Amino acid sequence: MTLENGEQRVTLNGIEHWLKVEGAENQTIPLLLIHGGPGGNHYTFERTIGPRLAENRTLIYYEQRGSGRSAQPQSEGAYTIPELIDDLNQLIQWLSYDQVDLLGYSFGGELALEYAYHYPKTVRSMVLSSPSLLTLKVTDVTQIAGFMSVVNIEMMKDIEALLSNSLPIDRVLDQIWETIDIDTVDRFLFEDQAIAKKNRQLWEQSNLPNTGLMAKALRKHPMAPPLEDRLKAIQHKVLILTGVHDRNTGMPISRIIHRELPNSQWELFYNSAHFPDLEEPEKFTELVIKFLKSL
Known part of the structure; x- marks a missing residue:
């Protein structure tokens, strides 16, 4: 498929998903962005760090079922990890690429790891920003x-x-x-409350509430065995980015992921909490682009 910049809708597993391409002119292996939450959206990322990355890479944004600008499934419980993995796999098949790079932030980092575990040949590499391990x-x-x-x-x-x-x-x-x-x-x-205020303004501007349904379903239907017991099987090159003041997913989770993954690199952001992409955007961009170019 030849990618063109702009927003569109694609139906995955019978659910209409919001999709956006940026930086198509770069003609790189697509960097597919996976948002957090669970149940969040890409609105802030699109307006902050996204354009910086799109100067060098082809970006594909998509919002998960029932999140942001994507439609909700009929069942309030249809937000399990296997369903989210299958949605993502259908999206990559629809894009007709043999491989993609993944950038997941917060819960998106966890979902990226789950996808790479189940479909290792489809993923070239991963960037995990403040990743979670919900179980x-x-x-x-x-x-x-x-x-x-x-x-x-x-x-x-x-x-x-x-x-x-x-x-x-x-x-x-x-x-x-x-x-x-x-x-x-x-x-x-956030460490920097001026940046926190700008982020809050974008959250309010988006008018995209988190229903909480995904978090509730994931807690009710955890994966077995849990992801932390399967990390050693993930062989991809992985860049982990963590703010040392992260009070949400935190340093302990990134340390566990880095320790268990056989081929990971861990970079710390000393002036950031949960969103190093917002609090130290220059360093974040530099590390991501350098990592992807090294491949």
């Missing part, structure tokens, strides 16, 4: 500790009270997310 309880612990580092004293006492009630750790985290305000979320996700 690991250390993820919940990392987030709770992260919130406690940015909340006020009253909220910290509320979290301590929740922890003392012997609730399951995921229930504690759910209650924290239900009670925090947007300023706390911004401090949690």
Whole structure:
């Protein structure tokens, strides 16, 4: 297929997915972008780091089922990893490329790894920015500790009270997310609050809410065996990018992924939290382009 810049819709597994091509004139192996959330979108990426990468690479954005500008499945539970993998595989088949590079951020990094595990020949390489491993309880612990580092004293006492009630750790985290305000979320996700404000403006401008259905379904139907037990089988060259202040997926998750993958490179961003692409865009662009050109 000859790619042309612009937005379009493609039906994958009976669900209409939003798709956008940028940088087609570069005629490189496509860099397919996988957003996080779960259930998020590419709106901010399109307007910030995306155009920088598109100066050198052909980018393909797509938004997952029920996310952003893509249509929802009929069933509220139809958001399992196998279904997301199959959607992505159908998209790559539709594009008619033998191989693609993947760039996944947050949960998108986890989905990229899952896809590469199941379809290794279709993937040339991967870039993982602040990747997640949702089935690991250390993820919940990392987030709770992260919130406690940015909340006020009253909220910290509320979290301590929740922890003392012997609730399951995921229930504690759910209650924290239900009670925090947007300023706390911004401090949690970003070191630079001026950048956090710009990100918040783009979130509001997008008018693309996260329904929460994907996260709920993924928690209810986890993959078995979990991804962390299968990482050693993924042989691709992988670049991992992590902000040292990441309070969301965190350094521990990136360290585990780097340790288990047999062919990975790990780069740290010392002035970033969960979004190094926004807080250190020059370094992010340089590392991604250098890694892809080295292939």
